[in-house]
Amino acid sequence: xxxxxxxxxxxxxxxxxxxxxxxxxxxxxxxxxxxxxxxxxxxxxxxxxxxxxxxxxxxxxxxxxxxxxxxxxxxxxxxxxxxxxxxxxxxxxxxxxxxxxxxxxxxxxxxxxxxxxxxxxxxxxxxxxxxxxxxxxxxxxxxxxxxxxxxxxxxxxxxxxxxxxxxxxxxxxxxxxxxxxxxxxxxxxxxxxxxxxxxxxxxxxxxxxxxxxxxxxxxxxxxxxxxxxxxxxxxxxxxxxxxxxxxxxxxxxxxxxxxxxxxxxxxxxxxxxxxxxxxxxxxxxxxxxxxxxxxxxxxxxxxxxxxxxxxxxxxxxxxxxxxxxxxxxxxxxxxxxxxxxxxxxxxxxxxxxxxxxxxxxxxxxxxxxxxxxxxxxxxxxxxxxxxxxxxxxxxxxxxxxxxxxxxxxxxxxxxxxxxxxxxxxxxxxxxxxxxxxxxxxxxxxxxxxxxxxxxxxxxxxxxxxxxxxxxxxxxxxxxxxxxxxxxxx
Numbered sequence: 001x002x003x004x005x006x007x008x009x010x011x012x013x014x015x016x017x018x019x020x021x022x023x024x025x026x027x028x029x030x031x032x033x034x035x036x037x038x039x040x041x042x043x044x045x046x047x048x049x050x051x052x053x054x055x056x057x058x059x060x061x062x063x064x065x066x067x068x069x070x071x072x073x074x075x076x077x078x079x080x081x082x083x084x085x086x087x088x089x090x091x092x093x094x095x096x097x098x099x100x101x102x103x104x105x106x107x108x109x110x111x112x113x114x115x116x117x118x119x120x121x122x123x124x125x126x127x128x129x130x131x132x133x134x135x136x137x138x139x140x141x142x143x144x145x146x147x148x149x150x151x152x153x154x155x156x157x158x159x160x161x162x163x164x165x166x167x168x169x170x171x172x173x174x175x176x177x178x179x180x181x182x183x184x185x186x187x188x189x190x191x192x193x194x195x196x197x198x199x200x201x202x203x204x205x206x207x208x209x210x211x212x213x214x215x216x217x218x219x220x221x222x223x224x225x226x227x228x229x230x231x232x233x234x235x236x237x238x239x240x241x242x243x244x245x246x247x248x249x250x251x252x253x254x255x256x257x258x259x260x261x262x263x264x265x266x267x268x269x270x271x272x273x274x275x276x277x278x279x280x281x282x283x284x285x286x287x288x289x290x291x292x293x294x295x296x297x298x299x300x301x302x303x304x305x306x307x308x309x310x311x312x313x314x315x316x317x318x319x320x321x322x323x324x325x326x327x328x329x330x331x332x333x334x335x336x337x338x339x340x341x342x343x344x345x346x347x348x349x350x351x352x353x354x355x356x357x358x359x360x361x362x363x364x365x366x367x368x369x370x371x372x373x374x375x376x377x378x379x380x381x382x383x384x385x386x387x388x389x390x391x392x393x394x395x396x397x398x399x400x401x402x403x404x405x406x407x408x409x410x411x412x413x414x415x416x417x418x419x420x421x422x423x424x425x426x427x428x429x430x431x432x433x434x435x436x437x438x439x440x441x442x443x444x445x446x447x448x449x450x451x452x453x454x455x456x457x458x459x460x461x462x463x464x465x466x467x468x469x470x471x472x473x474x475x476x477x478x479x480x481x482x483x484x485x486x487x488x489x
């Protein structure tokens with residue numbers, strides 16, 4: 001266990017003492033990827049520490065060439081001052097005074113110089129990060145518009161955001177989370193727009209995270225920020241699109257960027273933040289409103305079609321004569337409630353199999369599922385045909401839900417309502433729906449009512465949810481974010 005004294009250990013003027021300490025802490029000679037290069041400038045010994053794969057070799061070689069060309073007559077001040085201010089041809093330099101800060105910088109990919117007879121070290125940010133191109137995210141595809149998306153590299157994600165908001169008041173405040181992983185986390189907001197209380201609260205919660213590491217990145221951060229909860233509904237919104245992130249920053253939201261994750265966390269978020277999609281704003285307002293209503297219908301179908309149909313099958317007298325065809329011709333040999341539960345589990349199994357199946361085998365997996373579930377399972381009496389039909393309708397509605405997290409939460413609500421209908425019939429459906437509604441109404445996301453603007457009701461904001469308004473008519477920011485500047489003009 002590292003003590004507080006060790007963590008604050010200053011860099012010694014004796015280079016051999018620094019070398020012994022750093023080599024032991026960093027595992028030089030044991031870890032193959034951590035290297036140290038010894039060389040001299042005049043009579044002064046220097047140590048260069050680096051991590052293979054992080055340091056950009058061409059740039060480091062150029063810096064080494066310049067240092068090796070240094071002559072005694074060129075050193076007018078101390079060697080440290082001469083290197084730092086004159087002879088290192090690089091603009092991203094920093095001076096550190098403690099070994100802990102030196103190691104922290106080194107482990108994120110920077111190159112460090114230790115000098116004999118100097119209690120300062122030089123850090124050069126010459127790292128190159130393994131990354132992929134900013135491709136369009138699979139879960140937020142659109143037909144028209146920008147097709148770039150966030151990557152796993154924090155710096156690239158901030159650049160993609162700044163490309164869309166060229167405002168000097170855009171802030172990215174960075175901190176490190178995790179005693180061992182030291183993951184970079186940035187809080188993004190517009191200084192004159194975002195609610196300062198929300199910014200301070202998020203920064204405080206991030207700084208209070210005590211854990212050895214966050215390898216699962218943004219999801220771990222969310223659980224620390226939101227706290228322990230059994231609520232399946234997503235209390236923050238995720239996006240992998242820079243344009244969506246920029247829109248929310250302009251509205252006054254505070255965003256959290258986590259290095260190694262392509263998903264950006266939007267706070268605060270309500271239920272209705274999860275039912276909007278970027279495609280609606282890439283079309284005319286009328287077409288965008290139509291697309292939104294279709295998505296609303298899909299979300300409604302994913303939750304209520306199966307419970308309502310099960311209730312009507314249990315009570316055929318409730319089916320109007322005009323809709324008599326939606327009844328059930330053959331219930332099969334298994335109780336209907338069990339069929340629904342098996343079908344729900346089977347649908348999740350197929351979804352997970354599709355995710356984990358290698359691409360060359362995905363077509364074969366689809367044919368296998370279609371033949372066994374869609375044909376053989378019906379013929380042998382495992383499922384009634386209507387169960388498969390209405391489950392498919394619910395599944396399409398779930399996949400049409402813009403938010404993947406909301407779609408999974410709605411799946412659990414649907415199963416809950418099916419169980420309530422199966423055991424308690426009509427009262428079960430009413431009580432179950434009321435329980436879900438009351439639970440959502442009581443939910444708060446960072447002190448924000450989750451069902452706003454429906455509960456508490458806000459006519460202007462609710463109209464913007466139901467109808468995709470033209471952007472020129474949206475002169476004010478949403479009141480729920482409690483921004484400093486409510487006008488967008």
